[in-house]
Amino acid sequence: MEKAIVVNGLRKSFKDTDVLKGVDLEVKRGEIFALLGSNGAGKTTMVRILTTLLNPDGGTATVNGFDVAARPDQVRQSISLTGQFAAVDEILTGRENVILIAKLRHLKNPRQVADHMLERFGLTEAADRKASAYSGGMRRRLDIALSLVGNPQIIFLDEPTTGLDPEARIEVWKTVKELADGGTTIFLTTQYLDEAEQLADRIAILHEGRIITNGTLEELKQLFPPAKVEYVEKQPSLEEIFLAIIGNKEGK
Amino acid sequence: MNRYFFSDMSVMLGRSMRHIFRSMDTIITVCITPIAMMLLFVYVFGGAIQTGTDNYVNYLLPGILLIAIASGISYTAYRLFMDKQRGIIERFNSMPISRSALLWGHVLTSLVSNMISLVVIILVALIMGFRSTAGILPWLAVTGILVLFTLALTWVAAIAGLSGKSVEGASAFSYPLIFLPFISSAFVPTDSMPKVIRAFAENQPVTSIVETIRALLSSQPVGNDIWIALAWCVGIMLVAYVFAMRAYKRRAV
Numbered sequence A: 001m002e003k004a005i006v007v008n009g010l011r012k013s014f015k016d017t018d019v020l021k022g023v024d025l026e027v028k029r030g031e032i033f034a035l036l037g038s039n040g041a042g043k044t045t046m047v048r049i050l051t052t053l054l055n056p057d058g059g060t061a062t063v064n065g066f067d068v069a070a071r072p073d074q075v076r077q078s079i080s081l082t083g084q085f086a087a088v089d090e091i092l093t094g095r096e097n098v099i100l101i102a103k104l105r106h107l108k109n110p111r112q113v114a115d116h117m118l119e120r121f122g123l124t125e126a127a128d129r130k131a132s133a134y135s136g137g138m139r140r141r142l143d144i145a146l147s148l149v150g151n152p153q154i155i156f157l158d159e160p161t162t163g164l165d166p167e168a169r170i171e172v173w174k175t176v177k178e179l180a181d182g183g184t185t186i187f188l189t190t191q192y193l194d195e196a197e198q199l200a201d202r203i204a205i206l207h208e209g210r211i212i213t214n215g216t217l218e219e220l221k222q223l224f225p226p227a228k229v230e231y232v233e234k235q236p237s238l239e240e241i242f243l244a245i246i247g248n249k250e251g252k
Numbered sequence B: 001m002n003r004y005f006f007s008d009m010s011v012m013l014g015r016s017m018r019h020i021f022r023s024m025d026t027i028i029t030v031c032i033t034p035i036a037m038m039l040l041f042v043y044v045f046g047g048a049i050q051t052g053t054d055n056y057v058n059y060l061l062p063g064i065l066l067i068a069i070a071s072g073i074s075y076t077a078y079r080l081f082m083d084k085q086r087g088i089i090e091r092f093n094s095m096p097i098s099r100s101a102l103l104w105g106h107v108l109t110s111l112v113s114n115m116i117s118l119v120v121i122i123l124v125a126l127i128m129g130f131r132s133t134a135g136i137l138p139w140l141a142v143t144g145i146l147v148l149f150t151l152a153l154t155w156v157a158a159i160a161g162l163s164g165k166s167v168e169g170a171s172a173f174s175y176p177l178i179f180l181p182f183i184s185s186a187f188v189p190t191d192s193m194p195k196v197i198r199a200f201a202e203n204q205p206v207t208s209i210v211e212t213i214r215a216l217l218s219s220q221p222v223g224n225d226i227w228i229a230l231a232w233c234v235g236i237m238l239v240a241y242v243f244a245m246r247a248y249k250r251r252a253v
Helices: A043-050 A072-078 A094-104 A110-120 A136-148 A166-181 A193-199 A217-222 A238-251 B005-022 B024-048 B056-072 B074-086 B088-093 B101-127 B136-163 B167-172 B174-183 B195-203 B205-217 B225-252
Strands: A003-014 A017-028 A032-036 A058-063 A079-082 A154-158 A185-190 A202-207 A210-215
Touching: A003 A043, A003 A185, A017 A032, A017 A043, A017 A185, A017 A202, A017 A210, A032 A166, A032 A193, A043 A058, A043 A154, A043 A185, A072 A079, A079 A136, A094 A110, A094 A136, A094 B005, A110 A136, A136 A154, A136 A166, A166 A185, A166 A193, A166 A238, A185 A193, A210 A217, B005 B024, B005 B074, B005 B101, B024 B056, B024 B101, B056 B074, B056 B101, B056 B136, B056 B174, B056 B205, B074 B088, B074 B101, B074 B136, B074 B167, B101 B136, B101 B225, B136 B167, B136 B174, B136 B205, B136 B225, B167 B174, B174 B195, B174 B205, B195 B205, B205 B225
Parallel strands: A032 A185, A032 A202, A079 A154, A154 A185
Antiparallel strands: A003 A017, A003 A058, A202 A210
């Protein structure tokens, strides 16, 4: 089976607002697919439908070969969701969070899974602190770690770097790339163009409830007139300055 | 029913019990208010209240237990609301786990934590001179009624927690429930009340439950009260269960 996700004519409205007006898209196995769109474009609605949290009003969506509306249990077996807001249990420690999810995924050795995951995400030291004491970046890492428990084949990341500082953002990017290298299919939504450019194999732009373009970065670039060569003095961006300074400090 | 229902539910129960033991204030608050009320009524007002019994603690205890339950269940609404708010419910719902495991986990947590507070309150009552002539069977019957009452109110709390728009809204619903025992035979016999209030007091659920528990604990015949009490508890529980499940499924699809 070639396709991880197939969406045809997907429609959804809330009261009088049509959020999705017939969305078509396909995601291949093992690729990073970025759904790009401004706030309110319907990205989260898309993710909620594909992760079985919401039923579509019309059209079809299959994930890992299963129809999301008809066979949600099979879909849930193959996916995991990292939502816009870190869905960790703040009263539990990092370790307890991972054990909780491992138990709910009915894995055999929840403790071992926890040790492994916490190490992988650099949370071993903080493992026995309450998640409420974590920084934003740590919480996001824990959140992503929770999503990877049980090695789901398809991972949905809904605006994974919104609200993160630049360092934490780059960390998330690194994790996403590693996952994709391991063969996991990743469906990512973002409002940051550079994020899509950095990560995605394919990019689709969702605008006013429809996909207006869909393709690789190269294909999208070809839609525009060829690049002109201009000589402009390149100023470092604030992000580059920030990272350079932080990097120097940590290097010493 | 999902084949993992019981294991999923016990994981969820473990999770929210941990929440409770991490914030002992919830257990303490649930115990302190009823105990303070018991002290106040026994040592301050008690002397002036004519109940026809010589031991006012014995008379008062059943009502105090119901007040403790009514305030205890509001934490279930609070915890459900917080789960809903923080998005963790979406993680659970996108995982292959039994749909209602989370809700049942919260309900059982409410039951266990309320039973713990009831035991603490009964111990304090014993120190204050509460004595019961009841044997094992009547005590089991009392426990059964308290369990049913807790479950009934917990499902009411679940509706509030799932459909509330704010923390305050989700937990404020329990205030009227805490007041119901005051307009019943929990503190004073209903004979002294004005006609209309008396009619209300004698026909609301708390009176029949209080009368049943009181009769069981003092080895008196329970008469019809026990059936009325059971009917109220089971009735409220079933209706609230249906509405809570509906609210839960509407959220979860």
